[in-house]
Amino acid sequence: MPPKILVVLTSHDEIPGVGPTGWYLPELAHPYEKLHKKTTITVASPKGGKAPLDPGSVKMFSEDPVCKDFLSKEFIWSDTKKLSDMNEKDFDAIFYVGGHGPMFDLTKNPTSISLIESFASKKKLISAVCHAPCVFLYTQDNTGVPLISGKEVTGFSNAEEDAVGLSAAMPFMLEDELGRVSGGNYVKAAEDWGVKVVREKSSYGGWIVMGQNPGSAGATAEEILKVLGA
Template sequence: MFKKYPILKWILIVFSSIIVFLLVFGWWFMSLLPIEEMGTDLSITQTFDLPYLSEDIQPSRGKILAIVTSTATMGNTDKSTGYELTELSRAYYVFQANGFEVDIASPLGGEPPVVIDDDDMGKYDFAFLNDSIAQHKVKHTIPVKSINPDVYEAVFFAGGKGAMFDFPKNKAIQNIVRNLYQSNKVVGAVCHGPAALVNVTLDTGRPLLENKKVSSFTNNEELLLIPDAEEIFPFLLQDKLVAQGARFNEGATYLEHISYDKNLVTGQNPWSTWILAETMISALGYTPKHREITAEENAMKVLIAYEEGGTQKAKELIKQISTVENKPLARQLIAVHSVVAIMKGSIGRFFNLISLTSYAKSQSKNI
């Protein structure tokens, strides 16, 4: 057959070569990941296992309100949604560790829908699932219409795509934001959480967002994950914030990034939650309690160093974190961003990030 159709021979050779290459590359790619560490069972983590929560207890400093979405599906689709667990759990524990009692509310009250992304779950997130007090609060959320804003020092809006549907037009949410902001208290929101701000009008008659420096989930981030987002959501969040007069502050795709404008603190995506919550503590007038930076946050620092200074700068930071400071570094997160690069069609970036993942492995004491 090959003599009659020689082109088939070459097609078979090329096809087989591609398959072999992909298998070898896939095996090599997996070898870069800390499989043993990734397989560690964190699901049994309790709050007393975390020194940040169990030691150096801070004095009571008042209450912070956390608000999550009640929306379970995205618009007219069958795509499920809810609040992002990691965005609530991490902020919740930062507030608690710094002396604040946290109440949790939602537009409808009761038990809201939750999104749990197994790949993003860390020890604090599992501790939250095992925390009987936190779980009682999140399964019996207070309806926002029942909230008295005067008893809170700050409000925090967790993200989750459901927030795009039930935050913007909720009058009770608008009243909470207006009351706290005009009382010089702190308003914080992360990822899709800033959807709570888009229709807030101050007593002056001007939009809250007018001329404010603000971050949120960006158009690029939204459309990369959901190409038909403009049809599914009532608006793209970045566009809506800008339409309300905000000075949109966009960071690199899926990297930690926040904006801090007086008593308004906003974050771009889930990876911004730690620093956003601690910035809220600073805005309240306190020095945030010391917290050991997580392996994922260290990986974020490396990725930001790459964005700002290139491969060499990122390698220097990897060596500093892993070898000099002997701190944990989630190199699998760097690998994930190499996949994002492929999704964006950036081949050069893909290979650079793969190189950084390999270098991080070489610097790790637990290769």
């Protein structure tokens, strides 16, 4: 049987005072291209139903052939499962797709936190890309230690957030918080928008995989496949 992956999308569709947001197109399109033939994928979101696709990402990646093809597969995100109905026992791994939306509805989401902690406690793969590593900030092991404490972490950098002009609109700066919770172990690519993927073991012994930015999404999926042996 192929490994089963729970893919989680945001349900948040607007940045206050800025405009529409959601999940970011290449951060699902490129992983899906690599994962769907070797794994069984279930897609969920906090609210269930249609998960909002960031329209800016559609425009930004309009010439990306993988993204263009993926847009024809709207069934993947048009009727997502409700996150609260998902159970760790049914999956081998969990993967969170980025976009600015997760910063607002997944960082402190108790259902998400509980689910991640359950996966981690069973030594199952937990993973996220770009802004989505925010989902790990409030997760802990059974001793109360953050799952990413002392671990090398990555995610959308301050410089990248500044470059897209949304630093002032964010509830916090992801690089800063990942660095704080991990104990100063945030890392990033040598150049802005460069590919960076980190793979660490949580205190339970299971793998944590994180990618820095949209360009790291495909490489994050490749690392997920390596961990799963798929």
